[in-house]
Amino acid sequence: MIPVVSNRLIFKAFLGFFFFGFPRHMGLFLSTTVNRIDAKGRVSIPGPFRSALADHVFAGVILMKSPVHACLEGFAPAMMDDIAARLNQFALFSSEQDDLAAATLAECVKIGFDTEGRIVLPGEFAKYAGLKDDVAFVGLGNKFQMWTPSAWDKRRAEAQKAVRDKGLTLPKVAE
Amino acid sequence: MIPVVSNRLIFKAFLGFFFFGFPRHMGLFLSTTVNRIDAKGRVSIPGPFRSALADHVFAGVILMKSPVHACLEGFAPAMMDDIAARLNQFALFSSEQDDLAAATLAECVKIGFDTEGRIVLPGEFAKYAGLKDDVAFVGLGNKFQMWTPSAWDKRRAEAQKAVRDKGLTLPKVAE
DNA sequence: CATGCTTTCCCATGATATCCCATATAGGAG
DNA sequence: CTCCTATATGGGATATCATGGGAAAGCATG
Numbered sequence: 001m002i003p004v005v006s007n008r009l010i011f012k013a014f015l016g017f018f019f020f021g022f023p024r025h026m027g028l029f030l031s032t033t034v035n036r037i038d039a040k041g042r043v044s045i046p047g048p049f050r051s052a053l054a055d056h057v058f059a060g061v062i063l064m065k066s067p068v069h070a071c072l073e074g075f076a077p078a079m080m081d082d083i084a085a086r087l088n089q090f091a092l093f094s095s096e097q098d099d100l101a102a103a104t105l106a107e108c109v110k111i112g113f114d115t116e117g118r119i120v121l122p123g124e125f126a127k128y129a130g131l132k133d134d135v136a137f138v139g140l141g142n143k144f145q146m147w148t149p150s151a152w153d154k155r156r157a158e159a160q161k162a163v164r165d166k167g168l169t170l171p172k173v174a175e
Numbered sequence: 176m177i178p179v180v181s182n183r184l185i186f187k188a189f190l191g192f193f194f195f196g197f198p199r200h201m202g203l204f205l206s207t208t209v210n211r212i213d214a215k216g217r218v219s220i221p222g223p224f225r226s227a228l229a230d231h232v233f234a235g236v237i238l239m240k241s242p243v244h245a246c247l248e249g250f251a252p253a254m255m256d257d258i259a260a261r262l263n264q265f266a267l268f269s270s271e272q273d274d275l276a277a278a279t280l281a282e283c284v285k286i287g288f289d290t291e292g293r294i295v296l297p298g299e300f301a302k303y304a305g306l307k308d309d310v311a312f313v314g315l316g317n318k319f320q321m322w323t324p325s326a327w328d329k330r331r332a333e334a335q336k337a338v339r340d341k342g343l344t345l346p347k348v349a350e
Numbered sequence: 351c352a353t354g355c356t357t358t359c360c361c362a363t364g365a366t367a368t369c370c371c372a373t374a375t376a377g378g379a380g
Numbered sequence: 381c382t383c384c385t386a387t388a389t390g391g392g393a394t395a396t397c398a399t400g401g402g403a404a405a406g407c408a409t410g
Contacts, residue, residue: 036388036389044389046388047386062205080203084317085348087316089349095337103334105206107206107207108205110223112367114368115369116388214400214401217399222396222398
């Protein structure tokens with residue numbers, strides 16, 4: 001089942017804190033790489049991404065079913081602690097905490113690398129993004145996405161079109 | 176009959192009070208897993224949850240009949256101290272403290288793991304959440320919830336809708 | 351004490367995940 | 381041009397986890 005555009009706001013909530021900055025020590029996810037899923041459901045995380053994910057506590061990655069697209073979102077494990085801390089500002093049993101946690105933390109998995117820097121894709125997650133043989137890893141700065149190569153081609157064209165048509169630009173950071 | 180709706184009102188009255196973090200050393204409850212209840216009423220606690228529950232004093236979990244939903248809430252034993260501390264912000268014998276304590280602490284059981292990391296679901300608790308064959312374990316950070324898979328599907332959609340409709344976001348942690 | 355009932359422990363199994371080794375390929379360094 | 385290292389990929393061997401069932405250990409009842 002493919003998530004609809006109307007879910008975009010959920011994602012905004014999830015990513016809302018990026019506008020206030022995120023842990024600075026993390027590396028940036030850059031560029032796009034296509035890797036292969038083997039018979040056991042394993043994929044190599046692109047080398048550069050592994051460095052960006054580097055966490056001194058846990059060698060792995062957080063995957064989330066994207067609330068916006070038919071893809072998976074990848075984060076550094078440290079991100080989850082930050083999200084949890086933000087959630088803890090709400091009262092226990094409050095509907096805000098419950099709703100936000102359900103829309104974010106519940107949709108994630110924490111996956112460790114094997115000795116070769118690969119992860120095993122949980123079937124449920126692979127199915128969600130339609131991942132079969134090849135996966136396009138797309139670096140987007142503070143996170144990355146995992147797409148089927150063909151779906152990524154579409155999405156990429158769509159994003160470029162949006163930037164052109166709407167004249168989107170990157171404003172200077174306010175001091 | 177499940178007293179969910181009526182209890183919701185009690186809680187709404189006091190939502191504002193439960194504030195701020197929980198013991199930071201605990202692991203986070205992440206992701207959603209479905210496990211099976213066997214003929215003896217046993218369920219495996221998902222492996223990652225067991226690590227998050229890890230307590231050097233007691234190998235087990237605290238289950239609570241949710242004061243707000245038709246589900247069970249699961250906590251690390253250490254979290255009970257946190258809840259007690261929150262309750263102690265109210266005056267002794269105040270109706271707020273009495274009501275909240277009755278709706279939370281009084282509705283808990285402490286359950287130990289068996290040698291395989293399973294717990295036996297008390298019949299009363301299983302019935303409260305309508306748990307029969309399969310249980311969805313939902314990680315929500317400082318706690319997790321146990322739902323029937325179908326009830327969770329509904330709740331999940333509801334939470335996403337709430338986030339969307341109310342425009343909920345995760346505010347930056349205040350210093 | 352015997353009898354049932356429940357709880358706990360222990361082992362077996364299949365599925366999955368993880369480790370370890372082997373190979374291939376691409377850059378870099380010398 | 382060749383060696384060396386990091387990465388990507390494949391596959392066999394193990395270890396771990398979820399699950400089911402039997403056996404032993406409480407525990408109340410008559």
